[in-house]
Amino acid sequence: MTTIGVVGLGLIGSRRLVAARHLGCDVAFAVDPDTRSREKVGQVRGCLTSDVAMVPPEVAASADVIFVAVPHDLAHEHCQWALSQGAHVFCEKPMGVSLAQAQNLRAKVLATGRRFCAGFNYRFLPAIGEFKRLVDEGALGELWEVQFSMGHGGRPGMEHEWKVSKMRAGGGALIDPGIHLIDLTHFLIGSATVMSARTQKRFWRTDVEDFCWAQLRCGQVDVSLRVSLTSWQNHFSIDAYGSEGCVSVRGRGGNYGEQRLDFVNRWFWNGDDRRLTREYGIDDISFESETAAFLAAVAGGSTDFRLSDSDDGVAALTVVKSLYEAAGAGQGSD
Numbered sequence: 001m002t003t004i005g006v007v008g009l010g011l012i013g014s015r016r017l018v019a020a021r022h023l024g025c026d027v028a029f030a031v032d033p034d035t036r037s038r039e040k041v042g043q044v045r046g047c048l049t050s051d052v053a054m055v056p057p058e059v060a061a062s063a064d065v066i067f068v069a070v071p072h073d074l075a076h077e078h079c080q081w082a083l084s085q086g087a088h089v090f091c092e093k094p095m096g097v098s099l100a101q102a103q104n105l106r107a108k109v110l111a112t113g114r115r116f117c118a119g120f121n122y123r124f125l126p127a128i129g130e131f132k133r134l135v136d137e138g139a140l141g142e143l144w145e146v147q148f149s150m151g152h153g154g155r156p157g158m159e160h161e162w163k164v165s166k167m168r169a170g171g172g173a174l175i176d177p178g179i180h181l182i183d184l185t186h187f188l189i190g191s192a193t194v195m196s197a198r199t200q201k202r203f204w205r206t207d208v209e210d211f212c213w214a215q216l217r218c219g220q221v222d223v224s225l226r227v228s229l230t231s232w233q234n235h236f237s238i239d240a241y242g243s244e245g246c247v248s249v250r251g252r253g254g255n256y257g258e259q260r261l262d263f264v265n266r267w268f269w270n271g272d273d274r275r276l277t278r279e280y281g282i283d284d285i286s287f288e289s290e291t292a293a294f295l296a297a298v299a300g301g302s303t304d305f306r307l308s309d310s311d312d313g314v315a316a317l318t319v320v321k322s323l324y325e326a327a328g329a330g331q332g333s334d
Contacts, residue, residue, distance in 0.1 A: 124289040
């Protein structure tokens with residue numbers, strides 16, 4: 001039986017804990033400063049506490065895996081602590097508020113020899129798997145262009161939340177949720193070179209951007225990214241075009257809408273109809289699938305090719321840093 005610890009019991013941390021329990025894991029400890037969040041956890045073998053410093057050393061050392069799901073400015077120190085306990089570590093993206101923090105954390109991962117996941121759950125969306133299969137098998141022929149778009153609807157009072165604070169998040173829309181699109185570019189197409197970027201503060205009165213547009217190049221493939229915190233309705237889409245066909249992805253489940261993939265081959269109406277449609281419904285089980293894959297890898301099972309690692313986390317923040325520099329004066333700039 002795998003024993004886990006969880007640091008951070010917000011929406012995502014709690015979801016990871018529930019998924020791990022469903023897979024038969026024993027919970028050694030759970031940490032969160034919010035009393036109500038701790039009360040929802042139920043019974044654990046070791047302790048429920050408000051700070052990792054209050055976890056007894058023997059309890060911390062008993063965890064095979066520690067999940068870290070905290071605000072960006074706390075990720076680096078808590079992952080360092082988790083690795084120091086000898087655990088394998090799952091860190092919700094990104095690996096800190098800066099590239100320097102991510103690089104420092106990767107060095108610790110390499111020094112300890114522990115498994116590490118950078119928490120890019122979009123890789124585990126079923127439409128993303130089908131998209132990758134079509135591209136890798138050459139269904140689109142020579143890939144020319146890929147367009148990513150993601151919008152967050154926001155909510156009243158969002159300007160007071162940590163995710164739109166430069167100090168706490170490291171930036172705005174570009175670093176989160178935009179880092180998901182940057183990682184998908186790396187995962188689906190390859191290493192990216194930054195061509196241009198533009199960030200704006202359109203609506204939210206904060207010190208970070210709420211809109212970002214960027215142009216990347218992956219070899220000969222043009223990639224565009226559009227990320228917004230001012231879309232007023234959550235949305236997610238990918239459109240890809242190649243010499244032999246095109247593919248589109250819409251939605252990712254939940255309040256982003258039902259997930260669907262459509263592939264259309266060139267001139268399908270001319271006697272060679274290979275079009276396909278895949279509908280994946282409204283449920284988003286990517287968090288659960290990614291959690292299961294990481295726990296299986298730690299237990300010695302086959303490693304899922306979709307799992308990210310510390311190199312992937314550093315690669316994503318490398319592009320984030322370059323995009324902010326291309327857009328202006330550093331992270332969260334106008």
